[in-house]
Amino acid sequence: MEVKERIITGKKSTAEYLKEIWLYRELFWILAKRDILVKYKQTVLGVGWSAIRPLVTTLVMAFAFGKIGKLNVDTSIPFTLAVVPGVIIWLFFSQSLQALSQSIVLNSNLVTKVYFPRVIIPLSTIFLGLLDVSIAVLLFIFFCVYYQFMPDWKIILAPLFIFLSFMSAFGIGLISAVLNVKYRDIGQIIPFVIQFGYFVSPVGYLTDNVRSISDNPWYYKIFVLNPVTGAIDALRWCMLGDFAKFNWDSFIPFIIFIFITFFWSISFFRKHENSFVDHI
Structure with missing residues (x-):
């Protein structure tokens, strides 16, 4: 039997770290599959909840x-x-942010017993939300047929903007996951932030409504700094044909936010991941 020797060190180059993540890719798929199965285990409707949630919310x-x-x-x-x-x-x-922030704490038994790149745990949470998103997109197609609405070619860009929305959640969620290991208050704060963010994001209204009814121009400028605003505006642009114009006011802050939080959160996570066992 072939025996491979691996030296575990706390100081790895970026290339070595990425290579190690690739070596543990099978664990990534196992965790992703487990999270999906656990989410719908012992539920009467099972995956049907992924259709009920967006349908009821939309109506x-x-x-x-x-x-x-x-x-x-x-x-x-x-x-x-x-x-x-x-x-x-x-x-x-919201689902990605919630899952990311709780990912390390909920897998504390795995973290304390087995060595692997810890970032695999938060990365695997992407599939929890993707299942719901896929069903919600089918719901959009149903409404298009019902209202006899035909999207144009821009709809092929929808997966890109949906992925970017996960990237915007990933940066905040990864930082929250690290802080939640040491300060469990983060687990209480995130649901509150999600509930509050629901109303300050253009989910049930349009960004143009905010621009038109706001007497203070600074309110609109602050509003478009919300990364969720940029993601929603971009998705409306590609899914609703000529109805929605591309909003650079919200898209540029959205991309800048992703760029800054993604790289800083990875660095922050790598700096603290070796101390998870001490706090858990």
Whole structure:
């Protein structure tokens, strides 16, 4: 039997670290599969919850902001169609952020007993949200057929913007995962941030509504700094044809946010991952 010797050291180059992640790719798939199975285990509807959640959220948002809030009067397409891209991004972003922030703590038994690159754990959470997103996209197609709406060629860019929304959640979530190991208050703060962010992100309304009703121009400038705003605006642009124009005001801060948080969070995670066992 062939025996391979591996020297574990706390100081690895970026190339060595990436190579080690690749060597443990099988663990990545095992964790991803396990998370999905655990999520729907012992549920009556199973994966059906992935359809119920975006459907109910879309209908409630369309009724609350469209019918009651009267924000649907100036839309050239059914307001429900305008809400769906916001729901897709928000569900993916919020679920990814929640799963990322709790990933290390929930896998504490694995972290304390077996050696592997710890970043594999938060990386594997992407598939939890992707399943729901895939079903939500099918829901959008259903509404398109129902309202006889035909998206144009830009819809092929939808996977790119959905992936970028995960990247925006990944940076914050990875930092939160590290802090949550030492300070369990983070586990209480993240759900509050998600609940608050739901209303300050254009999920059930349009970014143009904020621009038009805001008396203070600084409010709009602060509003577009929200990374979720950039992701939703971009997805609406590619899914809703000529209805939504590309909003550079929100997209540029969105990309800058991803670039800064992604690389800084990886560095922050690598700096602290060797001390996880001490705090867990």
